[in-house]
Amino acid sequence: MLRLESMATRPVRLCTLLLFISKQLIIAQSRGEEVRINTFPAERTPDGLVDLHIVGMFPMEGAWRGGQTIVPSMEIALAMINNRSDILPGYRLVMHWGNDKCLPGLGVHLMHTLVFSGATKLLVVGAGCSAVTQATAQVSHYWNLIQVGHERISNAIIQLKASRDELYKRR
Numbered sequence: 001m002l003r004l005e006s007m008a009t010r011p012v013r014l015c016t017l018l019l020f021i022s023k024q025l026i027i028a029q030s031r032g033e034e035v036r037i038n039t040f041p042a043e044r045t046p047d048g049l050v051d052l053h054i055v056g057m058f059p060m061e062g063a064w065r066g067g068q069t070i071v072p073s074m075e076i077a078l079a080m081i082n083n084r085s086d087i088l089p090g091y092r093l094v095m096h097w098g099n100d101k102c103l104p105g106l107g108v109h110l111m112h113t114l115v116f117s118g119a120t121k122l123l124v125v126g127a128g129c130s131a132v133t134q135a136t137a138q139v140s141h142y143w144n145l146i147q148v149g150h151e152r153i154s155n156a157i158i159q160l161k162a163s164r165d166e167l168y169k170r171r
Contacts, residue, residue, distance in 0.1 A: 048090070049092045050090060051091075051093075051094045052088075052091050052093050052094065052122055053095075053120065054094070054124070055096055056071070057098060057114075057132065057136065058070050058071050058128050059101060059102045059128040062102035064128060064129055074095060075095070094119075095125070098114055100126070100129070102128070102131065105135070107127050107129075108135050108139060111139070111140065115143055121145065122146070124147040124148070125149070126147075126149060127149070133149050
């Protein structure tokens with residue numbers, strides 16, 4: 001998971017990362033390369049754009065209510081990106097988000113619901129609470145999703161990544 005410096009820059013930095021990941025996916029697919037992430041249908045909307053759908057999980061209530069500031073910032077950042085024709089031309093980022101309430105079980109359920117309803121999702125942003133991030137990070141890779149986070153407090157998340165990296169080395 002990524003640790004970003006300040007609350008004000010987090011959404012902008014996350015959107016920059018989203019742009020990089022999305023652009024790499026588009027470039028790889030246009031070259032005919034196999035991509036190990038959920039693929040999306042390249043159907044254009046009536047306005048001629050291809051929507052790139054992402055999932056957001058933010059705590060709007062519960063132990064930490066950081067989603068109340070992160071969601072509006074993410075929406076502003078996505079609008080700024082989508083309103084520029086020189087960034088991801090022909091594509092539009094669309095975020096589907098929900099309130100995980102800082103509860104790990106609810107976070108996993110919410111991620112599953114958001115990922116498997118509607119359009120194909122490319123990646124997951126969140127969760128805001130370490131306990132939820134730890135739980136969702138344990139399952140997101142099974143669905144071939146990239147998960148990025150705007151906050152990391154718990155060392156358990158670093159240990160989870162280290163143990164998963166070790167598992168991949170053994171294969």
